[in-house]
Amino acid sequence: MSHSLDVDGLLSDASVRIVVCCGSGGVGKTTTAAALALRAAERHGRHVVVLTIDPARRLAQSLGLTELDNTPRAVTGMDESAGGELSAMMLDMKRTFDEVVAAHTEPARAKEIFANPFYQAMSSTFSGTQEYMAMEKLAQLRASKDWDLIVVDTPPSRSALDFLDAPARLGRFLDGKMLRLLIAPAKAGGRSVFNLVTASFGLFSKAVQKILGAQLLTDLSGFVAALDSMFGGFRERSEQTYRVLQDPQTAFLVVAAPEPDAVREAAFFAGRLGEERMPLAGLVLNRVHQTGAAEISAAEALAAADSIAAEFPVAADALRIHAAVAEQAEREQRVIGRFTGEFPQVPVLAIAAQATDVHDLDGLRAILA
Incomplete structure (x- = not known):
């Protein structure tokens, strides 16, 4: 309970x-x-x-x-x-x-x-x-x-x-191996990273460019190269806040x-x-x-409303309103009970x-x- x-x-x-x-x-x-x-x-x-x-x-x-x-x-x-x-x-x-x-x-x-x-x-x-x-x-x-x-x-x-x-996902993205790989052109004096690895990776690079677009790949590579000094910090701060x-x-x-x-x-x-x-x-x-009046159930309120409706219509309407609210409250309690x-x-x-x-x-x- x-x-x-x-x-x-x-x-x-x-x-x-x-x-x-x-x-x-x-x-x-x-x-x-x-x-x-x-x-x-x-x-x-x-x-x-x-x-x-x-x-x-x-x-x-x-x-x-x-x-x-x-x-x-x-x-x-x-x-x-x-x-x-x-x-x-x-x-x-x-x-x-x-x-x-x-x-x-x-x-x-x-x-x-x-x-x-x-x-x-x-x-x-x-x-x-x-x-x-x-x-x-x-x-x-x-x-x-x-x-x-x-x-x-x-x-x-x-x-x-x-x-x-989401914070962990973004931290992994910003600190990920793929982004580190994209830094390579800047560290290699401007030579393409794809000239520094195998020909099979060159085929992969073309696939990446086809999916992302050459301009986006260029922007991404420049962004990561500029962000190199911050690598590790994103994940470290994310993990620290997670511990908090x-x-x-x-x-x-x-x-x-x-x-x-x-x-x-x-x-x-x-x-x-x-x-x-x-x-x-x-x-x-x-x-x-x-x-x-939680002690009056919805069924009791409706029964009382029907019995007095002819003589006391206003009171009957009030009882029906109570019944509607009581029914809703009962439904809500059943839903809450699941938790x-x-x-x-x-x-x-x-x-x-x-x-x-x-x-x-x-x-x-x-x-x-």
Whole structure:
């Protein structure tokens, strides 16, 4: 039997420095992350920064900010009586990639990388770049002394597992043997790498050019040659951040809605976190429907409505509304039971469905009230 998640106990624990909200798209991760960050600052005096990777502007709006960018912005209008502070930011993956390049290469080499067409495309649209740069930014924030709690809203992905997989994939790509091979022309005084190896590899090179195109291969080779000084760093930082995610200072919260697909995805993610030995703190269920009179079942409400409909039509309508909500709540509990049955040790926090969308700090406070 799953037990209730003590969210205040989690947020007040000074040993917890990172809270990662993850789950499939459309389940309320962004709002949940903002609500948790606000509560940690207002109630528990934490110095919090919330990092969102969601391209939508909902987080900025709910925190009373006109916009968010790659630099943390202080949130105003919050209750500071507990001594807490809250800042918010939205990941700019290209700017973060630029920062990484600038920090780990000489200025002239960085300028060469920035001008390379392959880098320009990769830093903006390459698969896995967003998730990898989220990990890079997390490492930067963790190294800063400005915050004692970082709340991460993971990228909206087709699969929630992408947040764990993509950084490693990109790190392997940037540090891979094929890219190292492409560096060879620059190291060989401009001679083609294909003149330095066997004729059979020359046939392979023609196949590669046919698939990628000669210009793309040229851009890629130039990009890798310019990036040579950074090889090893991508993988090393990715592995270091991965180890941080396995540490008790990190708490993962799987966010879901009481819908079959979302709960199924949450179960996959919970299983994966267990396999990777990452600390799963609990399941947050958003938009859970509840009735004000749980002791009256849907069937009882409908029967009562039918018996009084002629004499008390308004009361009968109210009973039918209660029955509809009760039926939905029962369906949701059956769906939730699939997760709790598989992971009975995982604490659960159920958040009631809100009457309106969240647009301000009061709305965020109401979520965890």
